[in-house]
């Protein structure tokens with residue numbers, strides 16, 4: 001159904017091509033109880049309807065828990081399942097529409113280690129891809145930075161920006177590809193009244209450039225409210241008002257509700273829907289036909305798409321002086337991409353940009369990077385001191401096995417725990433960027449894997465160098481390389497398990513469950529309990545223990561490859577002068593180093609793939 005046929009009260013036409021968001025009979029319910037035996041469901045939205053038009057600034061208001069965020073998530077496409085009803089953009093289903101929208105969440109989700117200009121540049125490279133030349137992208141980034149009033153902080157790290165600047169940066173990032181529909185979840189939360197006005201002024205200007213700008217708001221002041229073109233009020237999952245903010249009082253009067261003079265109409269409306277004056281909700285819902293009625297809508301005046309907006313100076317005192325010069329330019333907008341063409345760049349190009357960004361963030365976060373390296377070096381030196389010169393002594397063979405076991409365990413544990421803690425912190429940023437079509441999951445995942453690889457390898461080398469040399473292992477390049485290689489793949493495997501755990505659960509649960517992925521494998525490492533002595537049923541499990549293969553690989557590197565008999569230095573009699581005998585003691589005679597490597601790499605790839613699917617599921621489906 002076309003807007004003009006539907007709208008009873010508004011007859012003006014917006015320029016063609018500008019998208020409207022139209023939703024009908026949207027209902028959403030969730031499980032009311034997490035008791036496994038209870039099938040009770042709670043309805044958050046009850047068949048709500050509405051029309052959010054381009055060129056208009058819409059505020060979704062309502063008491064806490066009324067369903068504002070849920071509705072916004074559904075309209076923005078952030079919630080893809082678990083609701084019924086239809087959401088159309090210009091008569092095309094929301095998910096089939098070529099009109100791209102963006103969703104700016106309440107939490108800014110910015111990489112704290114990038115400057116405003118850097119993050120804008122990365123975003124423009126990812127979003128605009130080959131649509132623009134390098135110079136044109138720089139011009140566009142500068143234009144948006146100036147227009148949004150961030151030029152004075154363009155070289156400041158985003159982690160050091162004020163709340164208002166962070167909000168503006170969040171908007172600036174999404175403006176790069178000029179989305180025709182913009183959703184904001186509480187864009188003014190945490191801002192003072194003057195910054196709130198600046199922010200709403202900016203959103204109003206964006207709307208005036210033929211965008212549909214829709215935001216949820218908490219208790220807007222009367223001044224802020226009059227800057228909106230459309231007020232959509234929800235109460236208990238139903239629409240209680242949809243229309244011109246200036247006509248709220250008139251609307252409520254129909255139900256004999258008189259807004260006291262000098263009272264903020266929005267406050268009065270919220271007080272009414274909260275039941276402060278009795279139960280008027282059903283009456284209001286039927287009066288507005290649960291959002292279907294458009295007679296209360298504002299008739300957009302002639303100045304609506306010009307610079308003559310009488311409210312354009314409200315909040316401008318501290319706001320950007322220049323008007324936003326971001327009119328919809330079809331050639332620069334991604335609206336002309338087909339729905340299948342989700343991204344502006346190929347996977348490979350996205351990956352290259354993301355790897356550079358990851359490197360930059362890692363290099364900037366010097367404390368984190370150096371602490372990882374120094375921690376491995378210090379532990380390596382400490383172990384070297386404790387196991388000083390034991391590697392070449394036949395009387396200290398069992399101690400040397402302890403050193404190998406400790407090395408594998410330490411490297412696995414440190415890689416796993418640091419990832420379990422750090423990865424979940426990155427997920428909200430990735431979720432926001434992926435949702436707003438900066439990049440696909442695969443390019444992020446591959447870039448993340450590649451970017452952290454050199455640091456992790458350096459950490460292992462920083463550990464292995466002092467340990468190997470100080471503990472007196474044979475100074476042979478081949479043995480050192482094999483020893484370090486096994487240590488590296490064990491730590492990379494543990495890191496990949498860390499990503500898996502971090503992607504599945506919150507930090508706190510990850511810290512609890514993390515050791516679960518190490519300790520059973522410790523038992524099956526062959527160090528405490530030899531495989532030959534283990535119960536028959538458990539023997540196949542030893543083949544799956546990466547620590548068992550790690551131990552075998554380390555033992556083979558040190559005592560395998562026809563190592564000469566060991567001198568007996570610290571004892572009068574040494575049982576293990578023959579390296580073969582030493583290997584036999586741990587049931588590791590005849591182990592094949594390459595099999596160990598293959599198994600560890602296989603388990604590593606298994607966890608990498610598993611994590612990819614979990615992340616893809618989390619980002620795409622479980623919203």
Ligand SMILES: Nc1ncnc2c1ncn2[C@@H]1O[C@H](COP(=O)(O)OP(=O)(O)OP(=O)(O)O)[C@@H](O)[C@H]1O
Pocket residue numbers: 030031044062063064065066067068069070071218
């Ligand atoms: N996944 C969920 N499981 C259970 N209840 C949910 C879920 N999502 C939302 N709810 C419930 O649905 C109701 C509406 O939530 P929503 O976040 O949409 O409200 P809101 O109007 O945005 O509230 P606020 O203004 O406080 O942010 C709340 O009562 C909330 O507890």
